[in-house]
Amino acid sequence: MRTDTGQIVHLADYRPTDFVLERVDLTFELDPTNTKVDARLIFHRREGVDLSAPLVLDGDELTLSGLLLDQNEVPAAQYDVTPESLTIRDLPAESPFEITVTTYINPEANSQLMGLYRTNGIYCTQCEAEGFRRISYFPDRPDVLAPYTITIIGDKAANPVMLSNGNFLGGAGYDEGRAFAAWFDPHPKPSYLFALVAGDLGVVEDTFVTMSEREVTLKIYVEHGKEARAAYAMDALKRSMKWDEERFGREYDLDIFMIVAVSDFNMGAMENKGLNVFNDKYVLADPEIATDQDYANIEAIIAHEYFHNWTGNRITCRDWFQLCLKEGLTVYRDHEFSADQRSRAVKRIAEVRHLKSEQFPEDAGPLAHPVRPTKYREINNFYTTTVYEKGSEVTRMIATLLGRDDFKAGMDLYFERHDGQAVTVEDFVKSFEDASGRDLTQFSLWYHQAGTPLVTVSSDYDQASGTFKLSLEQMIPATPGQTAKEPMHIPLSFALILDNGSPAVPTKVAGGEVTGDVLHLTERRQSFTFTGVSSRPVLSLNRSFSAPINLHLDQTPADLAHIARHDTDLFARWQALTDLALPNLMHAARDARDGKEITCDPSFVAALLEAAGDETLEPAFRAQALTLPSEADIARELGGNNDPDAIHAGRDAILSEIAKAGTKTFLRLFEDMKVDGAFTPDAASAGKRSLRNTALSYLTYAEGTPARAAAAFASADNMTDLAQALAVLAHRFPDAPETTNALATFLARFDGNALVVDKWFSTQATIPGAGALARVRALMENPRFIATNPNRVRSLIGTFAFGNPTGFNRADGEGYRFLAEQILAIDPRNPQLAARILTSMRSWRSLEPQRADHARAALTTIEQTPTLSTDVRDIVERMLK
Ligand code: ARG
Numbered sequence: 001m002r003t004d005t006g007q008i009v010h011l012a013d014y015r016p017t018d019f020v021l022e023r024v025d026l027t028f029e030l031d032p033t034n035t036k037v038d039a040r041l042i043f044h045r046r047e048g049v050d051l052s053a054p055l056v057l058d059g060d061e062l063t064l065s066g067l068l069l070d071q072n073e074v075p076a077a078q079y080d081v082t083p084e085s086l087t088i089r090d091l092p093a094e095s096p097f098e099i100t101v102t103t104y105i106n107p108e109a110n111s112q113l114m115g116l117y118r119t120n121g122i123y124c125t126q127c128e129a130e131g132f133r134r135i136s137y138f139p140d141r142p143d144v145l146a147p148y149t150i151t152i153i154g155d156k157a158a159n160p161v162m163l164s165n166g167n168f169l170g171g172a173g174y175d176e177g178r179a180f181a182a183w184f185d186p187h188p189k190p191s192y193l194f195a196l197v198a199g200d201l202g203v204v205e206d207t208f209v210t211m212s213e214r215e216v217t218l219k220i221y222v223e224h225g226k227e228a229r230a231a232y233a234m235d236a237l238k239r240s241m242k243w244d245e246e247r248f249g250r251e252y253d254l255d256i257f258m259i260v261a262v263s264d265f266n267m268g269a270m271e272n273k274g275l276n277v278f279n280d281k282y283v284l285a286d287p288e289i290a291t292d293q294d295y296a297n298i299e300a301i302i303a304h305e306y307f308h309n310w311t312g313n314r315i316t317c318r319d320w321f322q323l324c325l326k327e328g329l330t331v332y333r334d335h336e337f338s339a340d341q342r343s344r345a346v347k348r349i350a351e352v353r354h355l356k357s358e359q360f361p362e363d364a365g366p367l368a369h370p371v372r373p374t375k376y377r378e379i380n381n382f383y384t385t386t387v388y389e390k391g392s393e394v395t396r397m398i399a400t401l402l403g404r405d406d407f408k409a410g411m412d413l414y415f416e417r418h419d420g421q422a423v424t425v426e427d428f429v430k431s432f433e434d435a436s437g438r439d440l441t442q443f444s445l446w447y448h449q450a451g452t453p454l455v456t457v458s459s460d461y462d463q464a465s466g467t468f469k470l471s472l473e474q475m476i477p478a479t480p481g482q483t484a485k486e487p488m489h490i491p492l493s494f495a496l497i498l499d500n501g502s503p504a505v506p507t508k509v510a511g512g513e514v515t516g517d518v519l520h521l522t523e524r525r526q527s528f529t530f531t532g533v534s535s536r537p538v539l540s541l542n543r544s545f546s547a548p549i550n551l552h553l554d555q556t557p558a559d560l561a562h563i564a565r566h567d568t569d570l571f572a573r574w575q576a577l578t579d580l581a582l583p584n585l586m587h588a589a590r591d592a593r594d595g596k597e598i599t600c601d602p603s604f605v606a607a608l609l610e611a612a613g614d615e616t617l618e619p620a621f622r623a624q625a626l627t628l629p630s631e632a633d634i635a636r637e638l639g640g641n642n643d644p645d646a647i648h649a650g651r652d653a654i655l656s657e658i659a660k661a662g663t664k665t666f667l668r669l670f671e672d673m674k675v676d677g678a679f680t681p682d683a684a685s686a687g688k689r690s691l692r693n694t695a696l697s698y699l700t701y702a703e704g705t706p707a708r709a710a711a712a713f714a715s716a717d718n719m720t721d722l723a724q725a726l727a728v729l730a731h732r733f734p735d736a737p738e739t740t741n742a743l744a745t746f747l748a749r750f751d752g753n754a755l756v757v758d759k760w761f762s763t764q765a766t767i768p769g770a771g772a773l774a775r776v777r778a779l780m781e782n783p784r785f786i787a788t789n790p791n792r793v794r795s796l797i798g799t800f801a802f803g804n805p806t807g808f809n810r811a812d813g814e815g816y817r818f819l820a821e822q823i824l825a826i827d828p829r830n831p832q833l834a835a836r837i838l839t840s841m842r843s844w845r846s847l848e849p850q851r852a853d854h855a856r857a858a859l860t861t862i863e864q865t866p867t868l869s870t871d872v873r874d875i876v877e878r879m880l881k
């Protein structure tokens with residue numbers, strides 16, 4: 001393991017390389033424990049670079065076994081080498097020269113899953129961000145682009161499949177028992193997009209005809225016997241390819257596009273040029289093993305990685321500070337894709353729920369950083385929800401500010417100007433400025449200022465003059481390293497809704513810019529006055545969540561109920577129901593803590609049940625409306641001194657109230673939403689299942705027995721219903737014999753299918769209450785729990801820490817001590833995984849003092865361990881700062 005070197009990388013120190021890489025030629029002689037890598041690299045000195053400048057190549061845990069310069073051995077005096085770098089001096093002044101580096105690496109021993117490693121007998125690579133340097137000494141940075149030729153030599157019987165980027169050149173027998181395959185990728189790319197896969201895999205094939213009538217071969221590689229489970233991923237891929245042509249004018253650019261599913265993977269998936277590598281969780285699906293959520297995730301991630309071909313690969317990042325240039329933009333693209341494939345409003349609600357529960361806490365805690373950071377110690381720790389999801393929201397705001405046509409013109413200009421380049425966020429923004437003529441200087445602060453802006457709004461209506469006045473104030477909270485903030489350009493979509501539900505159409509507006517239904521808040525304090533408003537309107541603000549902000553808008557429950565009933569923006573209707581729910585949930589948490597009786601505003605319950613029963617609304621929306629803000633959401637709203645047990649108890653009491661008041665509605669929905677016939681994963685059927693299962697959950701609150709859920713479990717004919725029934729049983733009646741039976745039945749039925757057993761782990765890891773920890777510890781002893789497999793670790797330990805507020809935040813601090821122990825065990829094997837799971841403690845400072853003390857102590861134990869990886873050291877030190 002590479003332990004911490006403590007070096008911080010600064011954006012301000014960026015400078016181009018001294019040598020330009022022209023071509024890369026790699027030969028791999030595969031061996032499970034001793035793979036030989038020959039890297040032939042053609043360079044030339046960049047114009048104007050001093051003759052004394054050496055060539056410095058990056059490495060990570062490498063040993064050099066051979067070094068040639070133009071085919072001649074380099075004398076020892078001409079270079080310096082360590083496991084982390086290779087420096088060669090006295091290189092030719094002008095002519096290109098060839099460096100050949102030979103290294104031997106051990107894929108079998110690579111437990112970090114970065115570089116070349118083995119998973120289930122398959123050779124596989126992961127190079128983003130800095131994994132290529134674990135394969136060979138190389139200028140391993142995203143602004144070094146070259147075409148690659150790859151030759152793979154390997155045992156013929158063990159490796160019938162040998163893949164790399166680009167187009168297949170050929171392959172054949174080699175010598176006794178060995179075979180070779182050669183690939184060429186003509187598109188210049190950085191090393192982080194390199195990939196190699198070899199082994200014995202099954203394949204599903206299809207074709208796609210592009211907009212210019214080129215036929216592209218599509219292949220998805222999976223374990224033998226699982227081919228049928230790749231059908232949905234293939235379908236999603238073809239829909240993604242079509243959509244990117246229609247919506248963004250982007251055509252695929254190689255003869256073949258391949259996806260490989262592997263079972264040991266640190267993240268979701270990786271967009272290597274022409275050869276995407278996926279966590280098998282995001283490829284494999286059929287009705288028996290995959291939930292509707294699994295299907296939706298597969299669709300989104302297949303699209304995401306495919307879309308990277310243009311936003312990431314053809315146009316890549318100049319340096320890793322620009323990560324949001326590809327990730328934020330590509331998330332925006334996959335969000336739009338899913339919105340077009342499914343219900344836009346429901347998709348938006350899910351995005352905002354995710355943003356608020358994951359990104360807002362990050363932005364409000366010790367790990368807060370700008371979408372475009374200016375320094376990092378470990379780049380792997382910046383694959384964050386701020387870079388991805390807030391980065392996507394920033395792109396969405398550009399689209400909102402510019403409008404559809406100018407946004408499209410800006411994207412087109414970006415593709416035209418920067419194809420084949422490694423660029424910056426500034427280049428991206430400039431394309432939109434040039435295409436639209438709009439100045440985005442102030443807007444760009446969204447990239448540079450961390451923290452979720454708080455916008456406080458008050459309104460005033462004057463009947464006599466028919467004017468409606470809106471006063472807004474923005475405040476951006478201090479974040480680590482950024483105390484003083486400038487006011488931002490915040491686009492707020494709005495409507496003024498009249499008594500009869502129709503929108504007011506003001507004749508005039510003063511005080512600032514309004515374009516269409518978007519109000520541009522640009523000052524710290526700003527008032528907008530609307531004239532020609534004949535009666536008092538209800539303000540609906542930040543519709544569709546046009547800006548990722550916290551909004552304080554004092555609205556009466558009656559006004560919120562009016563929006564929930566009348567807004568033409570479905571998202572705003574959901575938002576209004578949430579705004580009605582939150583004060584009740586916060587109140588309930590306080591009352592639970594004080595041992596008081598918990599009450600609930602009947603008008604809130606009425607509004608909720610009205611939406612639930614409204615047949616004009618799609619079922620998926622009604623299910624979202626009925627799903628209360630999570631315990632984490634309530635904690636965030638409460639802001640500090642949090643007691644997770646009280647939040648849970650309060651929320652539970654409110655759920656019971658709703659269940660009692662709505663029993664009739666829920667009984668009807670449970671019957672009406674039954675989906676007949678064979679399972680299909682389409683959004684409409686998924687929506688009905690979702691509403692039915694939500695009703696089931698409420699009914700168990702009303703009925704207080706596991707009977708209905710046990711019956712639902714017994715009669716389920718698809719994984720969505722089965723897993724939901726199991727979760728209701730386990731979470732509501734953990735000790736009932738029905739639950740014990742269901743858990744045993746589930747395991748027996750799916751034993752051997754690791755992805756489904758993960759659901760069995762995570763369902764139990766999220767059973768609320770202090771008993772959860774003992775359960776998790778016992779499950780770790782289960783032979784199906786494999787400590788080296790990231791999916792197993794995430795589904796049990798990760799889910800417990802991230803998704804079980806009462807179990808993890810036990811008042812005695814045992815949950816934190818457990819996590820510290822696990823982090824220290826995982827870190828030496830897989831630092832990225834350890835660091836990611838540790839971020840589950842990012843909100844520890846908002847706990848009540850006793851728990852916060854326990855949390856600090858656990859973090860301190862980690863911090864004081866001398867052998868931490870850079871990844872974990874970086875996270876733990878920022879969290880304690
Ligand atoms: N680029 C990949 C994606 O599509 C993720 C890579 C994550 N890499 C890492 N070192 N965490 O999102």
Ligand code: ZN
Nearest residue numbers: 304308327330
């Ligand atoms: Zn991505």
